[in-house]
Amino acid sequence: MGKQKVIIIGAGITGLFSAYYLLQEGFEVTLIDKGNLTDNCSSGNAGMIVPSHFIPLAAPGMISKGIKWMFNSRSPFYVKPSLNPELLRWGIQFWKHANAKHLAVSAEPLRDFHLLSKNLYNNLTSEGTIEFGLKHKGILMLYKNAEVGEEEIHVAKQAKDLGLDVDILDAAQVQELEPYVTLDVAGAVHYKCDAHLYPNQLVQNLITYLKERGVGILTDSAITSIEIKNNHINAVHTAQQKHEADLFVLTGGAWLPGLAKRAGLDIPLMPGKGYSFMHQPGDDQIVHPALLLEAKVAVTPMNGQVRFGGTMEIAPVNNKINMKRVEGIWNAIPQYYRNYKVAMPQPDQIWYGFRPCSPDGLPYLGYTKKIENLIVAGGHGMMGVSLAPATGKMVAQLAARQQTLMDISLFSPDRFA
Structure with a gap:
């Protein structure tokens, strides 16, 4: 039996880090993006890693x-x-x-999410x-x-x-x-x-690293449809071709709601x-x-x-x-x-x-109940660079059916469905 294939839809910073950690877990990874990777949101980001947020x-x-x-x-x-x-x-x-109630519930999980990312950034540097x-x-x-x-x-x-x-x-x-x-x-x-870090360098060096290790990166390839049967994605289609995989990860940045709709999901953003x-x-x-x-x-x-x-x-x-x-x-x-x-x-x-x-200011991360082989990872607001490594690491853990490094139930992609 060969490696399990994963397709990541969206090659922003979350998609790139998801690919990085999926590769470490032994998956065969392909990134599909509608753009050319020069214009992703993190390139002009303030580059801050913010447990303070x-x-x-x-x-x-x-x-x-x-x-x-x-x-x-x-x-x-x-x-x-x-x-x-x-x-x-x-x-x-x-x-x-x-309101204060939402803040009280969110503060510790958000702190932990940022600190996890900071540790992963430190590991990458060392x-x-x-x-x-x-x-x-x-x-x-x-x-x-x-x-x-x-x-x-x-x-x-x-x-x-x-x-x-x-x-x-x-x-x-x-x-x-x-x-x-x-x-x-x-x-x-x-x-x-x-x-803090230099996000332009981070994005470019991640892309280079992934390409050198055999990750497929398909640019200018907008998803036109998603093929679903029995709560399972069989393939995604672009204008150019059909792409099949065992598992799919939906990142997509600000375009996440439209992509989610193609999969029959309701993710407000x-x-x-x-x-x-x-x-x-x-x-x-x-x-x-x-x-x-x-x-x-x-x-x-x-x-x-x-x-x-x-x-x-x-x-x-x-x-x-x-x-x-x-x-x-x-x-x-x-x-x-x-x-x-x-x-x-x-x-x-x-x-x-x-x-x-997202309307509650929290990311979306996890499997969705409607589709068994889809992980959603997005909605990070201004904190994309700060939360990207932790998100990518936990996407890989979810894909490998491992326990995630922290409780992510608060970030369920089904919470507004």
Whole structure:
């Protein structure tokens, strides 16, 4: 009997890590993607590994903030008003979950998920098989006003209760950590448990690694239909050909709901459009990755440059660059890094991608009851890079019918069915 064949639909960061760990378990793996692998969402990602992000997107206070932000075209979070039934359903579920009870249930599993990924990233670095610029400098949550500071210090205390390594810093202590720039902040929380990497290098080196070890990667191959008989997928079809396998893994990023529908599944998810751009610093080096809290802007030093990114625009997939939203990111920079000169990027210097956002802010991971040979792995929102290795590792464990490294029942792909 030969190796079991697995087809992964979607070659984003989750699909690539699923292939990596499935290969280690001895499966024959093929990745099928509708794109050409140059435009996947993780390439413009902030590259942060974030155990600090134990609070899901659907969190207490997000509804009132979201309503306020909807009237500001430069705001960090925006839901485009629409009668789209998928958006309305997503919004109702988001509203149902944006409460303290949901946070209490989600915090520990999310923390464990991120810490598992961080350990796997550390293992990859120590093995030396794939290089991706991993740095353990933590992440600074920079704040300017007392109210936001109070909220963040409250979260930091929750983080400490969860066993995470966190420091609460005043303005002078933060400035000591950033000697090459002049900060204009009231203080910060330093999540020393966090880390960062260079996602472009990670994606490219993973692709190279997989190709060299015989993983088939089929690009420009959108799935046109899924052949199902007796709760079992026999094959998937692209415009070019039919592909058969023993087991299928559905990743698909922001395109997951459409792919799921082809398999007769209902997996609610909306694209959260975000933007980023790169800056080449001179002597004004930024040492630590940071989140500019009031502006919800991510700042990551990587590969000798700095990546600025942000905004979360919940709307159907569209390829327009909203320059006002990019301006919102750009305007925030000198408010925190005084005298830090960054040119407003031109449209051709701006990257954008669609984060796959589930309505409760939790990923989807596991087998589905309807189809016995299908594993779903997606819906990671802004945390795709941070959660990808742990997701891929547990996809491989599920495929091999092993016990997963953590309880994933909260992440069931059937939870809204």
